[in-house]
Amino acid sequence: MDASSGHVPRGRVLRGHRNPGHRPGARQCGAAEGAPGPVSDEQQRRQTLGSGVRHLIDAGGQLGSVLRRAGQRVGEALRPITRAIARRTDPVVRTVSPLGWVVIGSLLVGGALGWRYGWIELRTLAVLLLILLLVAVAFTFGRWNYDAAIELGNRRIRVGQTALGRVVLHNTSGRPAASSILELPVGRNVAAFRVPRLAAGEEHEEVFQIPGRRRSVVRIGPVRAVRTDPLRLLHRQRQWTDPVELFIHPEIVRLEAVALGFLKDVEGVTTQNLSSSDVSFHALREYVPGDDRRSIHWRTTARVGKLMVRQFEETMRSHLLIVLSLDPESYRDPADFELAVSCAASLAYASLSEERAVTIHTAHDTLSFPNAVVMLDQLSRLELSRGGSSTLREVALEGARRVPDASVAAIITGGVEPAELRGAQLAMPPEVATFALRCDATLTTSRRRASNLIVLDVPTLADLPGGVRSLR
Structure with missing residues (x-):
């Protein structure tokens, strides 16, 4: 090493050298505080990847908004169609009972597996379930030929009384009507009647009674005719009448209305109390000292030759x-x-x-x-x-x-x-x-x-x- 030039040969490490101006614990000021250091290739790749992911997320959000708006427009355009389909299919869907849906599902699954894999047992089961459904359809579907009415002997009863009524079912067609079940909702309960097979023009009557146990308004009806199969796979009903209301009035006792008290009023109800100064004219009578001279009826006085005054009834009101x-x-x-x-x-x-x-x-x-x-x-x-x-x-x-x-x-x-x-x-x-x-x-x-x-x-x-x- 050349001490006069201070040159350090390459590859040599200078140990024990101390800068005269260096103090232990002091910061080096070779670069501005807080200035970023050099970025490595790994960090640069991470930044690029993060930026790409953010752009991808933003693009996905924009695409989602576009698809959502497009879906809303399509939904609005298809809503009349879906409503029309729902109106058409809803009666059919409501006709099938929960057990009926189990049978239909078993038929579809068993038939698909049986014919796909050649399982005779599943094929046989599917055929039997299909026969059950066809029999249920034969029991349930058909034309309705009834005309029904609810008749109450008295629509208003008191607590403790009993209301009598009847349901009249009439076959209005020119051919016999199949047997069915008649349902009559009464309040929260439902009464069921078996209607026999009715010939053309035949009438059937079911009588019922409703006890007035407590004050209330009982809603009766509507009358529903129900058709179902023996296994209750299908259940079809039709409403025949509008509901009627039965009023069960509270119990009352007779009272003396006079005891309620009244106030005088010129537009009230007249009483039997006679007065010489009011607005409800009653009759004429002979004048007595103290009567109001304005009440003298001069025409009658001239005719009979003595003073006659008007007599009134007191008018009183009570609201x-x-x-x-x-x-x-x-x-x-x-x-x-x-x-x-x-x-x-x-x-x-x-x-x-x-x-x-x-x-x-x-x-x-x-x-x-x-x-x-x-x-x-x-x-x-x-x-x-x-x-x-x-x-x-x-x-x-x-x-x-x-x-x-x-x-x-x-x-x-x-x-x-x-x-x-x-x-x-x-x-x-x-x-x-x-x-x-x-x-x-x-x-x-x-x-x-x-x-x-x-x-x-x-x-x-x-x-x-x-x-x-x-x-x-």
Whole structure:
């Protein structure tokens, strides 16, 4: 080594040499901090591969979007065709029972394997299943030649009564009709009758009865004629009639409508109370000191030679608002709710029989009706409901808003606390005469006051007339 020139021969390693300006632990500043180093061939290949994969994914996403839009267009174009095919095939598909689909599947699989591999057993099984299907088709398919009707002796009954009805089936064709099964849905149940073979023009009748165990609206029908094979592989039916409704009305008792209270009104119902100053003319009578001279009928006075005055009947109105709670938590037992509905029906029936207006308000609806029959029909549909979150006070407040001309209000609920009834009363206008009924079989018949609210405890429907009489 030439020390003066500092040259290091190639292949020689200088050991132990230290740069005078070097400090241990100090960074070398030969390159800018953070500058990338040289990229190897392997890294360059990975970057190129990743870029290609990303481009491929983007292209696949674009292709997927194009295919999805094309599929939507094709689906929209084919939708009328598929709907038409579904309408055509749906009756056939519904004709086959689950057991029938098993038989059809076994026939196809067994026949394909039997003839593909020459298995006699599978061929024989396929032939037998085919015969069963052909026999089922012979039993099931054919023309319908019936004309049916549902007849009810009375479409409206009370709880505890029994409704009688019949189904009449008539062969309207000119040839005999095969035997079939007649199905009659009654509520959630289905009654089945066997219809014998009917000759041309022959008629068959099936009589039924429906006990009115509870207040409800029972849907009867439609009448369906059913044909099936002995193994029930196929099941074909046809609807013959529209459904009819049987109304089972709540039980009611007779009440004295006069006990409900009335308010004077110039457009109300006339009463038997005579008055000398009103708008409903009744008759003429002789003048007595103190009568209003404006009521003198001068023409009659001139004819008879003495003063005659007009006599009027007082006109009064009563619009009864019934607030009925449908909250299940207000009633100890469903029978208590039935009692509440019967009380509401009895009050409404008494007022309607006197030709006075009645409105029944619940948390879900406001019921108004022109006569007692429609009122009982609507009450037959009421059911307890957990859907409403309104309190009894809120229900009463909404009822007062919807019926601003109410003169009497009845709040009917279960065995709730009197304070809750008092809150509902405060939601009523002060000029409305309000009373409350608590319907609970565990209570004793009583009449009490919660401030100025009269509360009647009614354990049975027979106790209602006495409670209403106490309101006079």
